[in-house]
Amino acid sequence: MGLPPFLFIDVCVQTHGREVVFGPADAFLALFDRDGVLKRGAAPTVQIEADALISRRWRWILVEKEVRRGHPLEALASYHAEVLEPLTELLRLRYAPHKTGYGLKHVYTDLPAEVTRDLESLYALTRPEELPGGMERAGRWMDELASTLT
Template identity: 50%
Template sequence: MLPGMVRTDVINHLHVSLARCSFVYAAWLEGADAAGHADAYSDIDLWVDVPASAVEEAFRVIRSELEKFGTLNVEYHVSHPDPHLHQRFFRSAGLPEFWFLDVVVQEHARDITFGADDPVHVLFDRASVVRLTPSQDQLTMEIKRPAVALAAQRWRWVLVEKELRRGHRLEALAYYHEEVLAVLVELLRLRFCPGKQGYGLKHISRDFPETVVRRLESLYARTQLSEIQSGVEESARWFSQILSELIPERLDVD
């Protein structure tokens, strides 16, 4: 690492470099830096908004800036489910090994609004890209739609029951984690941190109240056939309770 180099220096270098590019409409930080709890192990989560035609040019600018600190030893492309988002991970040999730069270049056509509690730190915004604090109706719908979708997956929990009856412990355990607990965690995210869908167990100890984390730990610790059965039953009760809190008018919860 360069002498005296600190995390804010890296961010400032990227900020200045991107701000010089007229095709970059906005740049902001998410994750630990935006939330104010970055430590020596935290990624730097950088988002950039550009026209669709300038996506590769934006990555070129970022790559060039990072190479000033040392040779790049990681440039990993991620296939993102949203066609307007292009994600890559970078790491420079001249920076601490845990300082991955997680970059998402967003096509300007993408429409997004951040909730009041979403961690976002705007570096610059020339086109009012980063819109904050949606209306209460928007917030309600942002929670209801994915909650209904998660409830629709509940039928797959029967896959656990099938393997339990067969006495197949490993298969039952796999389905218990994938179909029951993973869906329960996503519903709990809607309840406690709706801006962080799709994170799974990442940052779970920070995102959820301690009592919720401990209850999840108990569910994940169940590995025997009888324990898995009781875990499914407890998960079902908890799922229904959280779903009724998110969608009070829903009457057909189990």
């Protein structure tokens, strides 16, 4: 048929009952919305989002807790969820503020190459003894980002 193998069409059919609000960067085409339930929401300010991400830093203790308990998989999961995901979102706020909430999707096109290389090096850490060093590097990077975003 000549279509790319990775082309997806997302179809959503719902009954009435709630408004559907899309973010500023969400692309959508409504074929039928007779009652106008689809809305485009306003983006929260960069400062509000940055402050919320930075305020989660106290949760980094969960990584250390799992390292000390000898639970490498849980330590790694906490490292990704509590350290790298907020860092990635702060980087998005800095370089692609119109695309927050995307996680790592499109990271290579949304962030500068040197930033993605540095981020890759933090994601590449897998051994429990490496995680404290990664957290230290991520913390310094978050401090730099915080001073430019807030």
